[in-house]
Amino acid sequence: MSAGAAAAPFRGIEGAALVFAVPAVAGLMALPFLTVRPNRIVSGDPLYLWEAAGGLAVAALLAAALVPLISGPALRGGLSVAGVALALFLVGREADARLAEAGDLARISLGGGFWLMVASFALAAAEGLSRLEPPPLLRLGLTALMAAAFGTALVSGWFDGLSIMQEYRANAGAFRSAFWGHLLLVGGSLLPALAIGLPLGRACFASPRWRRAAIPILNILQTTPSIAMFGLLMVPLAALVAAVPDLRRLGVAGVGATPALIALTLYSLLPIVTNTVAGFAAIPAQSREAGRAMGMTRRGLLIQVELPLAAPIILTGVRIVVVQNIGLAAIAALIGGGGFGTLIFRGMGQTAMDLVLLGTLPIVALAIVATIVLDAVIDLLKGRRR
Amino acid sequence: MIEVEGLTKRFGATTAVDDVSFRVEDGEVLALVGTSGCGKSTTLRMLNRLIDPTEGTVRIDGRDIMQVPLEELRLGIGYVIQGVGLFPHWTVARNIATVPRLMRWDRARIDARVRELLELFQLDPAEFGDKYPAQLSGGQQQRVGVARAMAAEPSVLLMDEPFGALDPVTRAHLQDEFEAIQRRLGTTVILVTHDMDEAFKLADRIAVMDTGRILQIGRSELLLREPQEGFVRQFVGLDDRALRILSLHGVAEIATPHKVEGWEVLDGAVVDQASGRRILPLAPSDTLREAASRIIWEGADSLPLVEAGMLVGAVRAEDVWRVGRRA
Ligand SMILES: Nc1ncnc2c1ncn2[C@@H]1O[C@H](COP(=O)(O)OP(=O)(O)OP(=O)(O)O)[C@@H](O)[C@H]1O
Ligand SMILES: [Mg+2]
Numbered sequence: 001m002s003a004g005a006a007a008a009p010f011r012g013i014e015g016a017a018l019v020f021a022v023p024a025v026a027g028l029m030a031l032p033f034l035t036v037r038p039n040r041i042v043s044g045d046p047l048y049l050w051e052a053a054g055g056l057a058v059a060a061l062l063a064a065a066l067v068p069l070i071s072g073p074a075l076r077g078g079l080s081v082a083g084v085a086l087a088l089f090l091v092g093r094e095a096d097a098r099l100a101e102a103g104d105l106a107r108i109s110l111g112g113g114f115w116l117m118v119a120s121f122a123l124a125a126a127e128g129l130s131r132l133e134p135p136p137l138l139r140l141g142l143t144a145l146m147a148a149a150f151g152t153a154l155v156s157g158w159f160d161g162l163s164i165m166q167e168y169r170a171n172a173g174a175f176r177s178a179f180w181g182h183l184l185l186v187g188g189s190l191l192p193a194l195a196i197g198l199p200l201g202r203a204c205f206a207s208p209r210w211r212r213a214a215i216p217i218l219n220i221l222q223t224t225p226s227i228a229m230f231g232l233l234m235v236p237l238a239a240l241v242a243a244v245p246d247l248r249r250l251g252v253a254g255v256g257a258t259p260a261l262i263a264l265t266l267y268s269l270l271p272i273v274t275n276t277v278a279g280f281a282a283i284p285a286q287s288r289e290a291g292r293a294m295g296m297t298r299r300g301l302l303i304q305v306e307l308p309l310a311a312p313i314i315l316t317g318v319r320i321v322v323v324q325n326i327g328l329a330a331i332a333a334l335i336g337g338g339g340f341g342t343l344i345f346r347g348m349g350q351t352a353m354d355l356v357l358l359g360t361l362p363i364v365a366l367a368i369v370a371t372i373v374l375d376a377v378i379d380l381l382k383g384r385r386r
Numbered sequence: 387m388i389e390v391e392g393l394t395k396r397f398g399a400t401t402a403v404d405d406v407s408f409r410v411e412d413g414e415v416l417a418l419v420g421t422s423g424c425g426k427s428t429t430l431r432m433l434n435r436l437i438d439p440t441e442g443t444v445r446i447d448g449r450d451i452m453q454v455p456l457e458e459l460r461l462g463i464g465y466v467i468q469g470v471g472l473f474p475h476w477t478v479a480r481n482i483a484t485v486p487r488l489m490r491w492d493r494a495r496i497d498a499r500v501r502e503l504l505e506l507f508q509l510d511p512a513e514f515g516d517k518y519p520a521q522l523s524g525g526q527q528q529r530v531g532v533a534r535a536m537a538a539e540p541s542v543l544l545m546d547e548p549f550g551a552l553d554p555v556t557r558a559h560l561q562d563e564f565e566a567i568q569r570r571l572g573t574t575v576i577l578v579t580h581d582m583d584e585a586f587k588l589a590d591r592i593a594v595m596d597t598g599r600i601l602q603i604g605r606s607e608l609l610l611r612e613p614q615e616g617f618v619r620q621f622v623g624l625d626d627r628a629l630r631i632l633s634l635h636g637v638a639e640i641a642t643p644h645k646v647e648g649w650e651v652l653d654g655a656v657v658d659q660a661s662g663r664r665i666l667p668l669a670p671s672d673t674l675r676e677a678a679s680r681i682i683w684e685g686a687d688s689l690p691l692v693e694a695g696m697l698v699g700a701v702r703a704e705d706v707w708r709v710g711r712r713a
Contacts, residue, residue: 286471293436293467294484294534295460308475383475383518 018069024120025065031112034091036098039105040163040352049113052094060086064117068124077128081146083121087114088153095161107163109354136376143372164361167354174343175358181338182366185257185329186322189264193321197269198314201276211277218270226263226328230335233259260337264328268321275317279310312382319374326367330359387412388433388542388574393442395428402428404598406442410591412541413572417585419621420595426578427468429595430544433576434463446542461489464535468546468578470527472519478504478530479515485538503533506567507560524551529560539571546578561587582623586630594618607634611713628710633675635709637668641691641699649690651697656690667692668701674709677701 032046049057063083070076095108102108134142159165168175204211224232238254241247252258283306291305307314333341340359347355388410395403403425410416418426432439433446435456444451451459464485472481479500486496504511507529519527532548548564549557565588568575579585585592586606593603594617602614610627613619623630649656655664667690668677680689681703688702 284471284474286467286469287473289436290465290467290471290473293434293460293465295457295488297457300488305473305475309473 021065021068024068024116025061027116028061028064028113031116033111033113033117034094034098035109035111036102037107037109037163038102040107044107044109046111047094047098049090049117052090056086056090060090060117064120068120073128073131075128077125077132080121080125080128084118084125085149087117087121088150088159092153092158092161095159099161107166107354108161109163110357136379139372140376143369147369164354164357167352167358171343171355171358178338178340178342178359179362181257181342182326182329182340182363185260185264185332185337185339186325186366188257188261189268189325189329190318190322192261193265193268193272194318196265197272197317198276200269201273201314202280204273205277205280214273215270218273221266222270226267226331227334229263229266230259230331233262234335237262256336257332257338259335260329260332260339264325264332267328268325271317271320271324272314275314275320276310279313279317280306282313283309308381312378315374315378315381319371319378322370322374323367326363326370330363387445387447388576389443389445390429390433391443391445393429393432393444394440395425395432395437396440401598403432403439406595406598406600408593408600408603410574410576412574414591415568415575415577415589417589417592418576418578418595419580419582419585419592421580421621424595425598426595427546430546430576430578433544434460434465457488461485461538462540462542464538464540464543464573466531466535466543466545466548468550470531472527472530472534474519477516477518478509478522479511481519481530482534482537484534485540489538491538499537503537507533507563509533525553525556525560528552532560532564536567536573541572541574543568543573543575545575547580548577549579549584557584564588582621586633594621596621607631610634629675629678632678632706632710633673635674636670637672637674637677637691637701638670640674640705640709641701642705643699644702645688645700646690646697649697651692651695656692656697665690667697669693670698674701674706678706678710681706 028049031048033049033052034047035044036047037044049061051057060083063079063086067076067079067083070079091110091114098108099106129142153159200210200214204214221229234254237252237259241252241254287305287309288301291301296304329337329339330341330344332339333345340363343359344356347353347357347359390409391407393403393406394401406425406429408416418429420426428437431437433444433451435451438452446454446459446463472478473484476484482500482503483496486499491499500515501511504514509526509529514522514526514530519530522530528549528551532545535543535545549560552560561584567573568588575588577585577588589606591604592606592609593600594609595601596617601616602609602618609618609622610631613622613624648659649665650659651657651667652664656667657664665684665686666680668680670691670693677689681687681701686703688700690697691699691701
């Protein structure tokens, strides 16, 4: 009992969170928050969080140490969101201040301390808020709100002192075309994947013979490394275009977006087909029987009963595919397929880390947003029905 | 009218339904009874071609069902599937509207019909219309299942254990409800059940099935008075057959004006002037089984019959006994 009494003051604390809090604080102390370089080429000096001006930096350190320890998920989640905002606020303010000191050629880039702070608060926020199990519409609303807040800060120029934004201004056109190119790759592969995968999944559900034939092939496709897949597609496509020159006018080529779209489509098939099979298998036999007994046509039954009932599981497959392809599409740049990969690979070639980041961060953001939105849609579909 | 001739269904080596023949007249209720696995559902499912027969023919209103376009056939037949089978992703109202929507009724007509059916089955439309099946109790789901089958006022209704998962009170209430609706609309009904009481209560005729065959089919009273030796005898149950026969008759059938003088109606009850005792009177909708039970309870040799607050006659014990007696 005495041990319990001694522990009483700590009752409001998650003991396990110490595992995160201690390294986070140590990292924030030891890793530079920003790096200040006189120009783009030379290496720079670190700026630590504790060197940053004002009480806010101290507050950030304290928050990083204490917030993960709060045991109430609402408070922990909310303060963690505030922590991310604080990190973003500090980084913008410090960048402007250093730039004023060091001159216009200087480069202020994000340091490990910043990333650590954002990552640990973001994790704590996601973990804390998800414990509250907010309803899907609220989740969408919160996401939109946070995205809007970040977008406003971005547009208002809060981050303009950072080198990544300087890099953006120098590559605005390329960024825009990379953005649309990336969306084209993801969307343009999802549609044919659905057009092929849904009927194929339906066929595999209905017939063991189809299942035995299709699933192993899709498995092999799924495990083919992406570089190899692009290479394998280049040869037959080039041959095809050579044989049917009209295709070239439609934009088909051995390199570029065509093989990338085909590869991403092929990668999408396994998750969509297997989830379609699982979705159809989960339809209650009685719903199917009732639909037939009421006089629905096969088509009517499919559209009104089977697809809606299978939709949550099929959409789980779609979510897997979308998130997977948002990442995979980066590699399309290797064969001239466009997308954010172009910025990444160009940045790697020039050892310009800011350019790499300019390609990577939007990919991460897209994947997170896609996950949140599709999860919410799936939950909305499941709704109150079960 | 439903005419079934030589209907047979084989699944591989098992014969689920074996050379079954029967007729159901317009407005008649036929109960199909038998133990689990005897082929009741299979028979029913062949009638709207959820499965096709191996042999035999089915004619509905004179037309061979194999000649009627499949969807047209099914739209014209109300069907309550075993285990309810409401669509989980649709609200109660949408579930009930299934067939009217397939028949392209206009919106206003569908809404009115859904409201009417919900009220008929004692489900408040405002409360239940927008609920999902998972939010209903088993009994409420069954009511919606029956309402859905009756939505487009089909002339033929097939019901596979429609009142299975209900407590006796709700079940009796729903049976009454259903009986009234069926009488009013003159629906032709085939009802599958393994509950003999339900069969006697709702059906005009009963068919007893065992291992895919109809062993005996006839008016309910005939089944009680002259059951076939063996399975039918055992299944129908002879212990309380006199009471069951009584339950098939209404008190109005044998009421006489005799002894009305000695009684007086006094706020709902009847007072016997000789003894001063209050007697709960019979109503015209009561069965002779209820009359018999009350006669025994009151130790009386006759009971008053009251209709709309007026003493209209008496039911005599000796007349009741005569109805229940062997021929
Ligand atoms: N699709 C099918 N394939 C193979 N056998 C079947 C099929 N449907 C029914 N059977 C068999 O036919 C027989 C009759 O089944 P049916 O469903 O008609 O019984 P039931 O009288 O409705 O029983 P219960 O009262 O339990 O519902 C059973 O032996 C069953 O196993
Ligand atoms: Mg059955």
